[in-house]
Amino acid sequence: MKAIAVKGVSALLSTAEEALRPARYWLGFAPWRHKAAAPAPARKPKPEAEDPSALEPTLYRFILRHSLGAQIFLLVLTLISFPFLYYSLLLPKTITDGAIKGGKQFPLHILGFELDQISYLMVLCAAFLGLVFINGGFKYYINTYKGRLGERMLRRFRYQLYQRMLLFPLSYFHKNSSAQIIPMITVECEQLGGFIGDSFVTPLSNGGQLLTNIFFMFMQDWILGLAAVALYPVQGYLIPKLQFKVNQLARRRVRTIRQVADRVQESATGIADIQANDNARLQLSGFAHLLGTIYDIRFESYQRKFFVKFLNNFLGQLTPFFFFSIGGYLVLINKLSVGALAAVLLSQRELASPWNELLGFYQIFQTSKITYEQIVEQFQPAGMMDARLQLEEPGVVTPLTGELVVANLSLAEDGGSRILDGITFSVPLEAHVAVIGQGGSGKNELALVLARLTRPTSGRILIGGMDLAALPTAVTGRRIGYAGAAPYLFAGTLRDNLLLGLRHRPIRPAEYDPGSDKRRSSQIYEARRSGNIDFDLHADWLDYESAGVADKAGLSARITEVLARLDFDEVVYTLGLRWRLDPEAQSEAAARLLEARRTLARRLSEDGIANLVETYDADRFNLNASVAENLLFGTPIGPAFDFEALADNTYVLQVLTKVGLIDDLVExxxxxxxxxxxxxxxxxxxxxxxxxxxxxxxTDLPEFVAILGRIGADGTRALSRADRTKLLSxxxxxxxxxxxxxxxxxxxxxxLLEARKVFRADLPAEAQSQIEFFDAERYxxxxxxxxxxxxxxxxxxxxxxxxxxxxxxAEVVDELSLRQTIIEVGLEYNVGTGGSRLSFAERQKAGIAREVLKRPDLLILNEATSALDGQGQSRVTKGLKDEFAGRGIIWVLHRANLAKDFDRVLVLSNGKLEEQGAPSELDGNGSLMSLLIAAE
Amino acid sequence: MSLKEEFELLRRVPIFAEIEPSKLKLLAFMSERIGFDPGKRLVQQGDSADAAYLIIDGHAEVVLETAAGPVVVATLGANETVGEMGILGDVPRNATVRAKDRLIVLRISKDPFMRMVREFPNMAVSIMRELAQRLDATNHQLSAALAEVKRLRDQAGIAA
Incomplete structure (x- = not known):
């Protein structure tokens, strides 16, 4: 208790300090917090520190733990505001009774001033206005403070949820869809922010008001006071009982809405199969059924919720009923004075307002509580990684060496069936090991367990004597590489995807000018207030040292080298040809590409094949380009002159009208x-x-049939504007x-050539940036x-x-040594969501390249080249074996006959390690390995 | 050269003669008009067949790659088709075809071509007729060749 009190006081002090910060800032004091919040200090690993991602089991424990000081501060502030509020309510009476009706002896002497009736009135009115300002100010400050407090707590809660999600075991996402998690982090918790600001102030201030009123009532007449509160126990007993049902319904509703989210995502993912199987009706019925369930729940919940309100109102009015009937009777038989009854009735009415506030608060509290608990419950899956392992930053990450020892490793499914069963082997870490087996043999799971992506049910993995399970991700994620069959590429450039494994933490701080420096400091301050990570997103996170290079140029060269090793450079070169280069940022490269343009033209005409390319010529119509390109004679930037929408473009229409071409083009x-x-x-x-x-x-064809049908004797001129636009497109x-x-x-x-000239000449200044005209001398x-x-x-x-x-x-590119430049452009290619703009095989290569670039001591590949053809497979294998000479590879192969080139082979069957040894030892008659190869 | 002219050309080819005009126009639209410089190959013996060609202008040589070296077996001119056998039989090209002089062809891809065959039985019949005639011609050539072989062998036998 004492500890809590001390904690509360210190929290209160810091909160008060915090509350005054803006004021001090305005007054010109140094914002002292900013200094403390400057660059992030080096974090020492504290294994005994408590889990930063741990969630409090109940909403009030969460509120108390992270906002006790702020809550007390709010409460104190509210209490301080009460007298002002009270006086502002009192003052009108004093003004009317004292100053206007003149119920006092004038002149008055107040604080040594002599006041006549008019000046007294003016003084009181001034005081009234002052109180209005003070009350408004309190309200403004308290509401803002509450809002900010709620938002900080919400930020903290969301952050904790997301942080926990990053720690979830992979198996969670096999069983649950992310569609359930998204609404929890986004919408469901939104209401908590509003509640948290009110969580103490509302019940305590209204409760206080209620108690005060009851107290005054008892002072007046204890019998009537008793009568006024007589029904409260009944209400206090009945309402929670009824509310309990409402709460259960709310719980069910949330669960059902999550099912809706799930269903929408599933249908979106499986849209092709739904359409291919004419399955829409079943899907719709399933969806309608869910919606019906929600309707039923909602309807029942409304009935019960408003019944609680009804009951509360009824019981609330029952008391005056008794007052009127019994009190009235007492007055009539002269046992009670009329004045006393009136006074009691008045204060009874005073009771109703705080009581109803409390009831409303109680209902909101219940829903918030359910929301909180239901979210927290979902974020406690079994097998979560320890957050400390994920965030701990050891000073030095030493390379892994020695022996990889796997002892009695087992992995069981939920049902208890064993996917891996007592696997025991040991290999030197630098060995190249192949793992083969049929599908379902457990080989894929073995790779996941060895990369510490799945936690084994029992058994140990030691690397150089260290227990893999106890190593922080800072070690496993940097010293061990893992590429699966379907590596995920994030939306963004290919380069960023390749460098994913080199961005663990900010390495070089970003440079800020004084203005944005202040903003950054306050960002850090706010992030820490909400328990968020305060690393700078704009710092340079690239770890050149991990990649084994000194700087940006070194990294570029290294990327090219790795691409070549994986036979991926040609693809990236082709992507580069299709992608764009920013000539402002890379003026030198742009100049050399212009040189390539001239060289190509020369070469084509020297070889007598100049006719194979129809060059852009401002004075000639290009038969191999579309009419749109011929008209614009340039490349549109942004949507304004998008080729698809030209027929809608007012300026284009204006140009065509000017040269009198529009009717002919419609024709x-x-x-x-x-x-x-x-x-x-x-x-x-x-x-x-x-x-x-x-x-x-x-889909558009019938529309055009209709348009043609509308053409009458007057030809296309008589058509509507919309029809003409369609034809013009x-x-x-x-x-x-x-x-x-x-x-x-x-x-x-x-x-059309004439229109081209007019288009360019008349182009308004603001549209100049929407198009880049063809110019032989310009990139x-x-x-x-x-x-x-x-x-x-x-x-x-x-x-x-x-x-x-x-x-x-290609010849010109090589002649001018532009290949590297174009590969660099290819690295800026946007791979699309999930890498969808690359082929599956390209994604696999990108996934491997990403792991190679971080130079792990052990590379684990889980059928990572399954989409490659035979030739690609053997090139990648050779490249990787050369690259990893002296470092380890554990390669789960999708085809057993690829295992022949490895130092060691592990053969799995039904979760057991059946054979191990050099390929020459295993490839004998009747061995499992030879059977697997024969089966291919 | 425009779509209309190509359509007229296609109509004159026996195997396309019976197709209704709109379909034939569609076939022409979906086909590509391609120019080949002398000596360039349209088709390589042994490759898989992905298109048939209608010669619009110029001449093409059909060359058999034999153990004894390439042998020109036929020269084709305007309005003649080449390569449709490969598409129909789904077999590798049985000969190489190259441009003898500047050659302009209409390249008809496998998909649209097969679709036409499936949709227009008359087209299939025309093709069968054409193939039967070619087979007949080949049989004549073969029997003549066999007779020649026999004659040469007999001569050699007498000599021996």
Whole structure:
């Protein structure tokens, strides 16, 4: 008790200090907290420190533990505000009775001043105004303070939840979907913030008011006082009982809503299979059923909740009923004076307001409590990693050496069946070990256990005598590499994905100018107030030392080396050709790419194949480019001049009108539409030819049929604006050399050239930044590297073009030593969510490259090359074995015959280690290994 | 050269003659018009078949790669098709085809081509007729060749 009191007082002091901080700041005092919060001090590992991610089991323990001081401060502040509130309620009476009605002897003498009636009135009114300001100020400050307190606590709670999620065992996500967790961290806990600010002040101040009123009532007449509170025990007994049911319903509702989230995610993930199997009705019925359940719960909950309100109101009115009936009777038989009854009735009414406030608070408290407990319950899965292992930062991470000893390792499923059963082996850490077995043999789980991604049920893994289970992630995650069959790539650049394993903590602090430095300090301060991590996201997190390089240039060279080892450099080069380079940031590279443009043009004409590329020429119509490109003669930046939406663009329409081309282009659109309808009308809507060949999608085709049907004797001129826009959108996609529709004759082409000139000349200043015009002497930032080198279009209809042009580009790139530059651009390629813009095999290679770059002492590969073809597989194997000479590899292979080149082979079957040894020893007659190879 | 002209060309080819015009136009639209410089290969013996070609302009040589070296077995000109056998039989190319002079062809991909065959029985019949004629011609050639072999062998026998 004393400890709590001391803690409370010290917390209160720090809170008061905190509360005054803005005031002191305004007054020009040094904000002393900022100093303490400057750069993050080195953290010493404290294994005995308590788990930072531990959650308090109940809402009030969470509130007390993290905001006791602030709550006391709020309470004190509220108490201080009461007298002012009281006086402001009293003052009007004094003004009317004392000053206006003149119930006093004037002049008055107050504090040595002599006041007549008018000045007295003015003084009182001034006091009234002053009190209004003071009360408003209190209210403003207290509400803001409550809001901030709630938000800090909410921030802390969300952070704890997310931190715990990062510690969840992998198996959790096999059984549960993330769709349940997302609403818990985002929406469900939102209401807690509001409640926390009120958690002490509301019950205590209203409770205090209630008690005071009851006390005054007893002072007046203890019998009537007793009568006034007589029903409270009944209410106090009944309402929680009823509320209990409401709480249970609320619990069920939350669980059902989580099922809804789950279902939505599942349906979204499985959308292809639902559509492919005509399963929508079943899905809809399942969903409707869930919604029905929620409806039922909600309806019942409303009934009960409002019944509680009803009951409370009824009981509240029962007391006046007794007062009127019994009190009235007493007055009539002259046992009670009318004045006393009136006084009691009045104070009884005073009771109602705090009582109802308390009841409302009680209901909100109950829902908040349920929310909190239901969330906390979900964030306690079995097998969580210890947060201290994840965040501990040892001063030096020493390389792992010695022997890898696996003793009696077992892994059991929930049901008890053993996936791994008593695995025992030991190998030198630097050995290259293959693990083979059939699917379900436990080989994949063994890899996960060895990488400490799954915790074994029993048994030990020692590396150089150290227990793997006790090592911090700082060691396992940096000294052991793990790549699975489906490595996850985060949305962002390929480079960032490759460097994931080199970003463990901020290494070099970011440079801030004085203004943003102050902002950063307050960010750190706030993060710490809420128990959040205060590392700087904008610092340089790249650990060059782990990668074995000195600086940025060294890292670039190293990345290229690793890409080459994994036979991945060609892919990244191709990505680079398709990606864009920022000529502002890399002016030198841009200048050299311009050089490549000139060299390519020269080479093509020297080889007599200049006709394979139709170069952009401001004065010529490019038959191999679309009409849109011909008109803009540039690359759009951003959505304004997006080729798909040109027909809607006001400026484009203005230009076309000016050169008198618009009607003719609509006419061309009509011809294109006619041809498309003739060609595609009979095809089923889902036919692949639509996607591959048609200008008009299957869904839009009927609309165009309708538009053509509306063309009357007046031609396309009489069509509505929307119809004309639709038709106009077609010719923009037309590439004359490719589509051969013969709808753009020479005159038309000349007029489009004229439109091109007008477009450029009239372009308003604010639109200049929306387009980058083709210019033979300028690098085009909006276009891909390849388009910049070509500066034109590869000609359609020349058999050689698709082969000879890229090979000529490649020759020029090599001649000018631009390959490295283009690979660098390829590393900036955005891989898309989950790496979706790379092929599966490319993702696997990126996943391995990421592990190689961090130079682990042991690389564990879990069928990490399963998507590669035979040739790719053997190149990667060779590259990795060369790279890891003297360092260990444990490779769970998807095909047993790849095991022949390894030092050691472990053969698993049904969770047991059946054979181990050199491949030459195992590959004998009748061995499990030979059977596995024979089965392939 | 435009879609309309290519369509007219296709119509003159016997195996396409019976297809309704809109479908044939679609086939022309989905096909690519490609130019080959002299000596360039359209088709390599042994490769898998992915397209048929209609010669629009110029000449193509059909070359058999034999143990004794390449042998030109035929020269094809405008309006003749080449490569449809590979598509129909789903077999590797049985000969190499190369441009004899500047050659312009219409390249008809396997998918659209097979779709037409499936949808238009008449087209299949035309192809069968064409194949039967070719087989007949080949049989004639073969029997002539066999007779020639026999004659040469007899001569050699007499000499021996």
């Amino acid at each position: 061309v659109g009509k011809q294109v539409a006619e041809t498309m309808i003739e060609l595609f009308a009979d095809l089923p809507a889902d036919h692949e030819f639509f996607e591959q060949f048609s200008f008009i999608s299957a 077609l010719p923009f996609k037309l590439i004359p050399a490719r589509h051969r529709l013969d709808v753009l004759d020479q005159t038309m082409q000349d007029r 085009n930032a909006a276009a891909s590297v390849q388009d910049n080198i070509l500066f034109g279009k590869i000609a359609y209809g020349e058999a050689d073009a698709p082969v000879r042009v890229p090979s000529a580009v």
